[in-house]
Amino acid sequence: MNPDLALLKPYPFERLAVLLDGVSPPADRQLLKLSVGEPQHAPPVIVMQAITENLALLAKYPATRGDIALREAQALWLSKRHGLPALNANDQVLPVNGTREALFAIAQTCVGRQQGALVGCPNPFYQIYEGAALLAGAQTLLLNTQDEGGFLPDPDAISEKDWDAMQLLYLCSPGNPTGAVMDKPLLQRFIERAQRHNVVLVSDECYSEIYPDESAAPTGLLAACADMGLTDYRNCISMHSLSKRSNLPGMRSGFAAGDARIISQFLRYRGYHGSAMPPHHQIASTVAWGDEKHVVQNRDRYREKFAAVRSILEPVLALNDPGGAFYLWPKVPIDDETFTRRLYAEAGVLVLPGSYLGRDVDGVNPGSGRVRMALVAELGDCVEAAERIASFVRTI
DSSP states (O other): OOGGGGGOOOOHHHHHHHHTTTOOOOTTSOOEEOSSOOOOSOOOHHHHHHHHHTGGGGGSOOOTTOOHHHHHHHHHHHHHHHTOOOOOTTTSEEEESHHHHHHHHHHHHHOOOOTTOEEEEEESOOTHHHHHHHHTTOEEEEEEOOGGGTTOOOGGGSOHHHHHHEEEEEEESSOTTTOOOOOHHHHHHHHHHHHHHTOEEEEEOTTTTOOSOTTOOOOOHHHHHHHTTOTTOTTEEEEEEHHHHTTOGGGOOEEEEEOHHHHHHHHHHHHHHTOOOOHHHHHHHHHHHTOOHHHHHHHHHHHHHHHHHHHHHTTTSBOOOOSSSSEEOOBOSSOHHHHHHHHHHHHOEEOEEGGGGOOOBTTBOTTTTBEEEEOOSOHHHHHHHHHHHHHHHHHO
16 A cells, blocks of 8 residues: 555544534434535536536547637636636646646646655645645645734745745635635745745635625736736646536536646646546536626625625624635634534534644644634525524523
């Protein structure tokens, strides 16, 4: 067996199952789950039609590079969304089977196996970053993101020695679990350091299309590059997904874009990895990237839920103010594991302990004392969950 597999830590939901072992929610109430960030809104009808109309393509092998029509749709969407010069659909864009597998695979492509190699990521974080680093033979460098820093990573918190040892750095904006958005100046500070130390920057932007202010969409890594005159996006890769934007988590569809040199090697890796997107999913994805109406409607629904839930929870919990994504990241009045277990047992609401999404760095786990609430269910369920949480907090 690969000895690095022993380095992998239990996934947050494995730990959650252990925490809840032997505990049952109230039998007279429906269990309301705010623990998993799985979109529950209906997929766009036009996308489902495209899938069903092209099922005969299951008889065809797909190309790892993806169909040119899909790559052109992805390149056009990215250029329009972020005001970029036209991207080359042949060498700057690559379809992927959702950002989860791509975020893992990019580390296997970009990380050399030199002694002491580092892969950086925010802390708390999406656990794929850590697993990707460990299975690429690197160690993780965790950047604490805490309330006093707006839940954002700081490039100045990384020593020159660690910048020199780092080969890849994951960014996530809007962040999971905090919803914090990196502005263009902060992204450019990371870009400048990455250029100086020859570090590959990978920006996980899968939540970029869920945000509260229609006139203030979150910026992205490639837009920050372009404003610096780096239109070749050297050392920079941005990843996007249809899972959250278009409520299509089961389709496993996204793309990576940026530095053509990295995309070329990523394609080479993926040819061996066997990760081509099914042909009917490619056609449906082309349709999805070409339509914004359903995305605007999706944002409206999340705004409605955030407004309703905030009005209920603000009197009893210290809430953050996320700039994007569909999570709340509140402080809780007792430790996060006890809060989660008791809320499940007494109120029939399931959340995720914040400490499960972070790691101890210098004796501090920045997720401790918080929980992640995913507002993915329908409005009525989110409101009921908030009311139960508020009632529970008042009993503590």
